[in-house]
Amino acid sequence: MRHLIDIRDLGRAELDALLERAEDIISAPKEYSDSCRGKTLATLFYEPSTRTRLSFEAAMYELGGNVLGFASADSSSVSKGETIADTVRVVSEYCDVIAMRHPKEGAPLVASRHATVPVINAGDGGHNHPTQTLTDLLTVKREKGKVGSLTVGFCGDLKFGRTVHSLINALSLYEDIKLVLVSPEELRLPGYTYKDVILKNGMESEMTTSLQEVIGELDVLYMTRVQKERFFNEEDYMRLRDSYILTPQLLARAKPDLCVMHPLPRVNEISQEVDSDPRAAYFRQAANGKHVRKALILKLLEEAAR
Ligand code: NCD
Secondary structure: OOOEOOHHHOOHHHHHHHHHHHHHHHHOHHHHOOOOOOOEEEEEEOOOOOHHHHHHHHHHHHOOOEEEEEOOHHHOHHHHOOOHHHHHHHHOOOOOEEEEEEOOOOHHHHHHHHOOOOEEEEEEOOOEOHHHHHHHHHHHHHHHOOOOOEEEEEEOOOOOOHHHHHHHHHHOOOOOEEEEEEOOHHHOOOHHHHHHHHHOOOOEEEEEOOHHHHHHHOOEEEEOOOOHHHOOOHHHHHHHOOOOOEOHHHHOOOOOOOEEEOOOOOOOOEOHHHHHOOOEOHHHHHHHHHHHHHHHHHHHHHHHHO
16 A cells, blocks of 8 residues: 655655646646545544645545545544544545644554555654645746756754655755755754755755845745744743744845745744745645645555556
8 A cells, every 4th residue: 555654755756747747737627626536535633734634625625536534633532542543444444545644753654554545644743744845846846947956945943844854855856956954053954854865865955044144045945934833842932933034125135036935834934025026936835735635646546546
């Protein structure tokens, strides 16, 4: 059974094929409106979500399929003490594919070992978020016309930001990417991304605490929210949360064709005045998420049927 737990579960050719299919879906959505007729997606969300869960659900409805699930741990039997293993064993009988978000790192992996249908990791703690990465790659491709040969800046909470970890992993498969890592010292990338991905793959990278000094070099700027829910104390969060705020003044120093991304939700890190700048791609990015999730659901269901 094929699952998507870590973005590295997909090879470069498979990533490119998913992006291509998503673009095909965008250009001819009606041709896909029946492709999941009779199939059901279960969304098991043990942690809050807006875009990820709703885009999965919208994707499945637009493919002609059905959706069931829950949006918080307290509305499921986990609040009575049920294990993930038992939950997915049972839910596998009610659906054809599962999308799971969980605050504990590794929970979707555990689920995949007990499920009899494909499991998609929709975010596990501060670890990984592979379907956001598909969204991000599609956005880079559509905004910049390519994924390779780019200088990509990541700014904010690189320690707990799971979307950052997964996207850097995926970018390691593309040629000629330079990474510029902008964060407070306390929120630098974890070793499992910095050492095991960037250094191991010989990716070019630069680390700094100043966005202002490097913004002019970037082709893509990936802003992130400081991940309040992963902090051990409120004081540290309060001190770090406004480390970076992208304003029109700061953006004036950037290239005219910079692509500004953010997985959303944003709190303070991009001022609302930036939204009307044509370089602000984050709402287009969120829209891309629905289409690339359609491509993923189709791929996993096709493989499960073989
Ligand atoms: C991200 C997440 O959940 O990791 N949001 C999302 O899925 N679009 C980023 C975040 O919560 O900051």
